[in-house]
Amino acid sequence: MAQVLVVTSGKGGVGKTTTTAALGAALAQHGQRVVVVDFDVGLRNLDLVMGAERRVVYDLTYVAQGNVRLHQALIRDRRIETLFLLAASQTRDKDALSEEGVERVIKELRASFDWVICDSPAGIERGATLAMRFADLAVVVTNPEVSSVRDSDRIIGLLDAKTEKAARGERMDKHLLLTRYDPVRAGRGDMLRIEDVMDILSIPLLAVIPESEDVLRASNLGSPITLASPKSAPARAYDEAAQRLMGVDKPVSIPNGRNGFLTKLFGRRAA
């Protein structure tokens, strides 16, 4: 059964696109058929982070409008054969992407893939609500920082209001992905602790991704971090997250600030 997953946050710049690429690549490396879809019409980034920026011919808007078939627009990753990308349009405006068109595309993607990962734009306007509309589950990317937490809370509210799942009266599974976590600053009390964020947002924890230079380097190179630096702490954390999404039940590892992790004793449920 295909799963449509939306990666969203509300706040910009917290790591949605990085997460989409990392999770997508990690799932694909575990043998899953994965397509990552960029919903940021006009400001596309997923293609850049995936390193496919030179190969984009047709985009989501073009497919949704019925101008071209889906298989003609999908870009296969050169490194992992079960990983595909559907890029966003760079020159069209947001209103060109219709809800009916997106619904059709997602339905078609479900038929060929195990995972359809929708990279949401920042904000709570049309692009973000379209990205979440047809999702089965959500990964809410949050930095341990007040405005990011507030915006994530808002987005969680929207996940329960503006999605097909909500309209059917079902509750969407939401997972917290804490990014740019710095254990030293958290320890000093200069950064919100994991428990604080979990307490405020009240959704189960998927993973804690440490702040790391490897993320920037991977983006520079155009490679998802799970491919570019698989041994790095962020890559390992993302890989664990991918495993959890596939149903493996393990407690979340907390980064210890030295490219390692603390003894894995953090349960997933909010306190």
Next chain:
Amino acid sequence: MTAVAPPASFQFCGRSFLAFVLKPKMPTSEWIAEADKWLWRSPGFFSGKPVVVDVSGLLLSKEDAAGLIADLGMRNIRVMGMLGTDDRLADPALPPLLSPAGKTEFQIPSETPDPQPMPAAVAAAASSLLIDSPVRSGQSLFHDGDVTVIGSVSSGAEIVASGSIHIYGTLRGRVLAGADGNAKAHIFCRRLEAELIAIDGYYRMADDISSFLGKSVHAWLDDSALTIKALD
């Protein structure tokens, strides 16, 4: 020269409409301040609704009237007519006069809003609402009756109820109990970190409740004073 009949497509007739009537008092600056308190509790209440201002007995000059209309306009209240005045205030820059000087008085069925009317109607009879999930930032809950939340109320969320409000979790947002003039409403929460709590319009904000922060509290109105007590 024969008169030219108007083209058949241009027709007009008379109709009556229901509108809210606001009746300012002097000094208007104080009345506006009171209106602000009301609007703060129910923002956007008048947006898009027809509003008429009754200035009878006020002896406003044209400038005063214009100022008042402008003040209301800034609060998203668009005044479509003025009542209770003679043609001293007739002016193209001001809303039309609804009772022309000395002539027939229009009887406009008007509905004066209650000082604290019920927010968005729910059931005719007050009922108890149970919410078993957190109330998220940006969500607004209006209910006629009591509200119980199993979960937290996030910063940026608000609950407005005519009855009491019980939060089995952390209250970080705003709650307004007894919003329809019910001074007997109560507020309970497991952990107080609220931005604002109010009962029957009497409110306290975060700064005023700092000594209770983080505690389990019960709030009620004691003779118009919003009183808070820690529960354990």
Next chain:
Amino acid sequence: MTWLSLFSRRKSASVARERLQILLTHERVATSQSDLIPTLREEILAVVAKHVAVDPEKVEVKIDRGKAVSLLEIEIEIPATAGAKIFSPLPQATKGASGRLKEMAAKPA
């Protein structure tokens, strides 16, 4: 992984710079006027369609934009009965053919 060995001696920032230079050169052209490549693509397809009925679903287009040279690959499946010379406008999914053609040329992906 062979990708990375090419860049092992270069700092990742310089890789990023080069990628951006190539990309933005193309994107600036695209936003200011029609990108050459989509235009070429559409005109080539139109030429082929003049002689052979082309199923738009059997067309694969791949692009690799480079600094000095861009690589455009167009794969068109031509049915075995292609001998017949049939004039047909470019087959469309929805609307009028020549209208669609102009539209596709003017709006790069």
